[in-house]
Amino acid sequence: xxxxxxxxxxxxxxxxxxxTLKCQQNFNHDTMYWYRQDSGKGLRLIYYSxxxxxxxxxxxxxxxxxxxxxxxxxSLTVTSAQKNEMAVFLCASSMQGWEQYFGPGxxxxxx
Amino acid sequence: xxxxxxxxxxxxxxxxxxxxLRCNFTTTMRSVQWFRQNSRGSLISLFYLASxxxxxxxxxxxxxxxxxxxxxxxxxxxxxxxxxxxxCAAEKGGGTGSKLSFGKGAKLTVSx
Numbered sequence: 217x218x219x220x221x222x223x224x225x226x227x228x229x230x231x232x233x234x235x236t237l238k239c240q241q242n243f244n245h246d247t248m249y250w251y252r253q254d255s256g257k258g259l260r261l262i263y264y265s266x267x268x269x270x271x272x273x274x275x276x277x278x279x280x281x282x283x284x285x286x287x288x289x290x291s292l293t294v295t296s297a298q299k300n301e302m303a304v305f306l307c308a309s310s311m312q313g314w315e316q317y318f319g320p321g322x323x324x325x326x327x
Numbered sequence: 328x329x330x331x332x333x334x335x336x337x338x339x340x341x342x343x344x345x346x347x348l349r350c351n352f353t354t355t356m357r358s359v360q361w362f363r364q365n366s367r368g369s370l371i372s373l374f375y376l377a378s379x380x381x382x383x384x385x386x387x388x389x390x391x392x393x394x395x396x397x398x399x400x401x402x403x404x405x406x407x408x409x410x411x412x413x414x415c416a417a418e419k420g421g422g423t424g425s426k427l428s429f430g431k432g433a434k435l436t437v438s439x
């Protein structure tokens with residue numbers, strides 16, 4: 217089996233700050249994803265990447281950047297944190313066209 | 328608009344009872360995945376289906392193989408540890424990556 221790790225687990229930022237979230241997987245999966253989950257709601261896709269150095273926009277890419285540095289890691293940057301923003305960011309990975317596995321999430325609070 | 332409509336949004340069961348969750352899709356989907364999210368927020372994959380049915384213990388899931396426009400998750404003999412929020416997510420296919428569209432979730436509470 218494999219595992220997906222996300223760092224940090226909790227992230228507190230200031231309004232306007234640039235914040236970076238990291239994700240690592242050891243499944244050797246090709247595709248990695250970043251989702252955002254707001255309280256009591258489903259997940260929305262921000263960015264995904266089908267291979268190293270590839271980047272594809274999801275439904276919610278505005279306000280975010282992402283980087284697939286290598287096959288095992290995928291970073292997400294909140295370009296300018298919004299005041300009172302609270303959400304959970306979930307990273308996932310899969311082989312192309314197959315089941316997605318999720319990390320434990322990063323909980324963001326913006327003061 | 329939303330491609331995945333999940334129902335019910337909340338459900339209360341007594342231990343030992345059976346129930347089902349359903350997801351309808353506004354278009355034909357290639358595959359469906361069911362997840363349970365626990366109180367810590369971890370999203371655990373329960374089933375991945377490209378067709379037919381799968382069963383794991385007291386859980387059983389089905390994906391309409393004809394028109395591919397709905398999926399169900401059956402819970403048999405509900406236990407307290409089944410409590411949590413259940414999400415279905417479906418993939419349309421036909422493009423790059425495996426983009427999932429999520430339902431809004433169904434909060435299940437199992438009580439003694």
